[in-house]
Amino acid sequence: MTVNLDSLKILVLNYSYEPLQFCNAKRAIVMVLTGRAESLELDGCFVRTPNTAYRLPIVIRTLKMVRRKRRKGISFSKKNILRRDNYTCQYCGDNSRLMTVDHILPKSRGGKTNWVNVVVACKPCNLRKGDRSLQEIDMNLVRKPFKPDYQLYPFQISSDSPSHVEAWKKYLPKKLFLAGALN
Numbered sequence: 001m002t003v004n005l006d007s008l009k010i011l012v013l014n015y016s017y018e019p020l021q022f023c024n025a026k027r028a029i030v031m032v033l034t035g036r037a038e039s040l041e042l043d044g045c046f047v048r049t050p051n052t053a054y055r056l057p058i059v060i061r062t063l064k065m066v067r068r069k070r071r072k073g074i075s076f077s078k079k080n081i082l083r084r085d086n087y088t089c090q091y092c093g094d095n096s097r098l099m100t101v102d103h104i105l106p107k108s109r110g111g112k113t114n115w116v117n118v119v120v121a122c123k124p125c126n127l128r129k130g131d132r133s134l135q136e137i138d139m140n141l142v143r144k145p146f147k148p149d150y151q152l153y154p155f156q157i158s159s160d161s162p163s164h165v166e167a168w169k170k171y172l173p174k175k176l177f178l179a180g181a182l183n
């Protein structure tokens with residue numbers, strides 16, 4: 001099997017075992033080989049170089065504490081609404097079209113522009129809903145909108161390797177899975 005090391009995601013933990021971010025496999029291997037990190041979980045795949053072969057890490061841990069920058073929280077924007085809802089219409093679950101954002105309770109009826117009243121919607125749903133409330137048109141939300149925790153953002157991925165998700169679960173916060181950030 002050939003693995004593209006640039007697109008393969010590896011979970012990086014801090015020295016304290018707190019999750020830091022994902023990085024690509026190439027970077028993870030370099031960190032391990034240069035002694036900046038250790039492998040905690042290994043995949044069955046081998047990475048071969050002309051002289052040697054070593055097992056691909058899935059989870060690595062830095063050997064020095066990495067200080068995290070404090071951030072104020074995630075800003076409210078269309079882009080971040082799209083990311084939170086995984087570019088998926090929150091009315092019909094479609095994710096194949098170009099998405100818009102929609103006020104659940106329309107602005108014209110006092111609906112606020114905030115994390116809990118704005119969701120991703122496909123054009124047909126947006127049009128269908130128009131200026132009505134969910135009750136009036138009998139539409140439901142795929143998921144209740146929420147203000148995301150910015151710390152979870154580096155971990156929002158749609159994984160192409162479910163076997164690794166299982167290995168990551170041990171180290172990632174539970175709420176990440178409850179929020180559906182990994183799917």
Ligand SMILES: [Zn+2]
Nearest residue numbers: 089092122125
């Ligand atoms: Zn839709």
